[in-house]
Amino acid sequence: MAALPGFTDNPFRTRSDLVRASAALLKPLEQHKSPQKAFIKLSTGTAAGFDEVSAQLEGFARPLWAIASLLAPASNADSLGLDVDSWVCGLRAGTNPASSEYWGDLGDFDQRMVEMESIAYALLMAPAAFLSGMDAMARENLERWLRRINGRKMPENNWRWFRVLVNLALGSQDEDVVAQDLNMLDSFDLGEGWSSDGLWGNERKQADYYSGSFAIQFARMLYVRCMEDRGLASEDQSRVERYKLEARQFASGFWRYFDVDGSAIPFGRSLTYRFAFAAFWSAVAIAGVQLDAPLNNIGVVKGLLLRHLRWWSKQPGIFNTDGTINIGYTYPNMFLSENYNSPQSVYWCLKSFTVLCLPDSHSFWTAKELPHPLAARLSPAQPLLDEVKLLWPPRHILCSGRSHHFLLSSGQGTTKAHRAREAKYGKMAYSSFFGFSVPSGTLLEQMAPDSTLTVSLDDGDAWIVRANPFNVRDRQISILTSEAAAGMGTVARTVPALVSTWRPKKAIEFEVQTTLIPALELWSGWHFRIHKVRWSPAAIVPGPIRLVDAGFAASGATRTGLLCPERDLERLLDQDAAAVEAWGKDEQRCLILSDGSASGVVNLQRDLMFAPRSGGGRLATESQALLLRADANTNLIMQRTLIPAVQSTLVAEAESKSAAEMWLATGVFAVSKTSCIDVTECQKLWLKRPKIQVTAKPGEEDEIRVMLY
Structure with missing residues (x-):
């Protein structure tokens, strides 16, 4: 070049x-x-x-x-x-x-x-x-x-x-x-x-x-x-x-x-x-x-x-x-x-x-060239502010913040034979800095499933990526302070969210209803995904079902041309941003620091304040953080990438005769290089996470609230 x-x-x-x-x-x-x-x-x-x-x-x-x-x-x-x-x-x-x-x-x-x-x-x-x-x-x-x-x-x-x-x-x-x-x-x-x-x-x-x-x-x-x-x-x-x-x-x-x-x-x-x-x-x-x-x-x-x-x-x-x-x-x-x-x-x-x-x-x-309409609001000299805007015709929520500029998406898709159509229309988030990835093959790392949900119905032998969601709608999600949650205050604000349902295979009664929730400056750099998984006994196949919920693909190369090494996650957070180009994970979290940016995910399921199961069906789940080394040249912007993810393994008990239901929650974190946010501030943003409260209402829309503590 x-x-x-x-x-x-x-x-x-x-x-x-x-x-x-x-x-x-x-x-x-x-x-x-x-x-x-x-x-x-x-x-x-x-x-x-x-x-x-x-x-x-x-x-x-x-x-x-x-x-x-x-x-x-x-x-x-x-x-x-x-x-x-x-x-x-x-x-x-x-x-x-x-x-x-x-x-x-x-x-x-x-x-x-x-x-x-x-x-x-x-x-x-x-x-x-x-x-x-x-x-x-x-x-x-x-x-x-x-x-x-x-x-x-x-x-x-x-x-x-x-x-x-x-x-x-x-x-x-x-x-x-x-x-x-x-x-x-x-x-x-x-x-x-x-x-x-x-x-x-x-x-x-x-x-x-x-x-x-x-x-x-x-x-x-x-x-x-x-x-x-x-x-x-x-x-x-x-x-x-x-x-x-x-x-x-x-x-x-x-x-x-x-x-x-x-x-x-x-x-x-x-x-x-x-x-x-x-x-x-x-x-x-x-x-x-x-x-x-x-x-x-x-x-x-x-x-x-x-x-x-x-x-x-x-x-x-x-x-x-x-x-x-x-x-x-x-x-x-x-x-x-x-x-x-x-x-x-x-x-x-x-x-x-x-x-x-x-x-x-x-x-x-x-005419004099004028700055972007949000330039003053998103200046490094200003406090971290995020502006969220729902555009219903394209089924997008535009998230404009100094930490990261991206959109949340649900509801687009096509049956036309365009290459990588699922990646181009079916992901849950798209970023101006991190771009998105397209597949090079059928293995999980070759699929490079950043910012999307991938399911295996046969314990990892074959993977299916999210595409063509249906029952798409928008709703308002309440963001509460701890006082408001206890009934001592009022709702701080609401944010628009997108809700949709997806079936990996039409003939199998396994479906995932996903709610995509943008964060405001309360959790700058974050957005949240709440998945309600339903599984009919008729869908049970030998072996567990695996779901991978992935964040944004980040550069996997250092400034010197070497591959980013693994570091202990706690030590990774303690080091100077200018020197840190590495990734780390523990059981529930995965974080990548590279090219002056950060990309990570956190499993929020354990923090769900209420995760009901309906119909008496029992569904066991085990979740852990995962780091995917995507195939080279799958991301549009970066040639070598790492993808943070949470993998959940679901197993329905064989004697269960009724439908099983499980709630999963993922926090997705990203701070772009262009944000000029230093490592100290980035660490603070990474460590500041909400709790998610879910209340099931049979026959009605489930209530989801994001709690500020």
């Missing part, structure tokens, strides 16, 4: 900085162009599930997000160092059926449809630059090739936006097709400005960056910009105004996914698109949508975009040695990729550079 001058040394403060960064990203592609310029194939030899022609078309089309944006406000392409003729030549050859570099006729559900979006964007934003070098026949070929999208079957998901934008670029729309597509896209609405990637249902429950910033909300803003540029027809006015309203609603929660240092919480699929996370902020600026507080100053939006790009500029591992971008996250990683990721796919990241279509004089560039 190597630094990329122009990007990894870029301050990302001005439009000129972004112009320089885009030039740095585009220049390495020149060496990989085909003779007629219609194809780009990077030197890496990996393949996608679709045909190679489409893969190399990706290489040509996706850079257009930046190129067209650079040309939109510019009158002299030469001053930008862009060889526009090269891209026009490629567009001409790729759409000419007589050319040896013809992109091919369009079929149903064809990858070429995706690449038509960026071509349509180029024609919408800089038509003169791309069409002036074409004669009448070339223009006819281009139009004919694009128009084929109207006669083909498409997935019922974000792809429908590609056809809408193509028709906008063509000028003369197939009105019936566009109307049907827009109505279908609008049916994906989840409320509060969120949209799922397809109709929310049993097959897919996905509301992530893909729908939020890579495709649907992003495309809506392009639609608003283009419709207003062309002059709205009366029948379009209401849709455009609704999209503006929904953008304001979406933005009011979406900014919380970005930490004060610019990093975003990775979640969902297509994470190799990297800084496309922030494409929505570019699109909002392009569309000129006025957002609500705390984003009602364009300088705040500017900061969200530029800080995110700065964070990525500090990740030189995203580049191949020839300067092209690799498949991965902060380093090359095929484990996280999808079947649809060719080496060229990654350049969808350039959607975040569409803001370059705004000229230097635009208020986005002239």
Whole structure:
């Protein structure tokens, strides 16, 4: 891996900085162009599930997000160092059926449809630059090739936006097709400005960056910009105004996914698109949508975009040695990729550079960059404060604290065959600092089950990871002082929690109901998981059942490149943070200190103030702390990781004829390197834990309270 001058040394403060960064990203592609310029194939030899022609078309089309944006406000392409003729030549050859570099006729559900979006964007934003070098026949070929999208079957998901934008670029729309597509896209609405990637249902429950910033909300803003540029027809006015309203609603929660240092919480699929996370902020600026507080100053939006790009500029591992971008996250990683990721796919990241279509004089560039809305609250100079926000459409609780920036999740999932789909949608927590892990195999260490629950129904021979929870709902959990618990005071406060149920196997009556509870500054760095395990005698199989409840994966390497050693847990807590890079555990606790961060878990079951069993069934349990050495390259951010966990072993007594029930509780602790919390304070946070009180109410919602002592 190597630094990329122009990007990894870029301050990302001005439009000129972004112009320089885009030039740095585009220049390495020149060496990989085909003779007629219609194809780009990077030197890496990996393949996608679709045909190679489409893969190399990706290489040509996706850079257009930046190129067209650079040309939109510019009158002299030469001053930008862009060889526009090269891209026009490629567009001409790729759409000419007589050319040896013809992109091919369009079929149903064809990858070429995706690449038509960026071509349509180029024609919408800089038509003169791309069409002036074409004669009448070339223009006819281009139009004919694009128009084929109207006669083909498409997935019922974000792809429908590609056809809408193509028709906008063509000028003369197939009105019936566009109307049907827009109505279908609008049916994906989840409320509060969120949209799922397809109709929310049993097959897919996905509301992530893909729908939020890579495709649907992003495309809506392009639609608003283009419709207003062309002059709205009366029948379009209401849709455009609704999209503006929904953008304001979406933005009011979406900014919380970005930490004060610019990093975003990775979640969902297509994470190799990297800084496309922030494409929505570019699109909002392009569309000129006025957002609500705390984003009602364009300088705040500017900061969200530029800080995110700065964070990525500090990740030189995203580049191949020839300067092209690799498949991965902060380093090359095929484990996280999808079947649809060719080496060229990654350049969808350039959607975040569409803001370059705004000229230097635009208020986005002239405005002063403002800090993250929570920057002052989360400053090291302030007391530890945590802000918790439930966003119901994606079923997330965003936890913004100086100690750690993360989210709790329940309710998303998909039956679509995306690689590592359980890891991308089914974990209970996702972190901007610790990232998350994807599996490399079927053994427990290969599954790298950080921040999730893993079950073995056959005493460890095979493991099943949490996915597609059902009966998802939100509730309020009371946090009490000891006086309040004794009836001498009032409830200190409540926090939102997520409740869901999961079955490892549909045919076996073994299920786990999980309540995810964020902590406030009372227990900064913590969140809590309460599991109610139900087990029918019909589900009993030979041998015990094992459950592993894991925390965040932490770096397993020291600053000197050695692996973190084991230390006695008590001695680990007594040492200086600057010197400690080790892990330790005892019977009920496991803690990792590495890279200036901390990650740990504590078994809270013994501290449960009431753990009832129902129906007379008896379920024996034994729990102990566990340290997992995950396979290398399973975590998105850190190449070598250790995962703290609690393993519980459950055995139902053979003579039991009724359902057994058991309550388990885990405290999950994490402090990120960016928190600037020293070891003394970290130790205090680690040692300060609550008690959990559970009261079973047959036929009603069980009462769970977190007790402050």
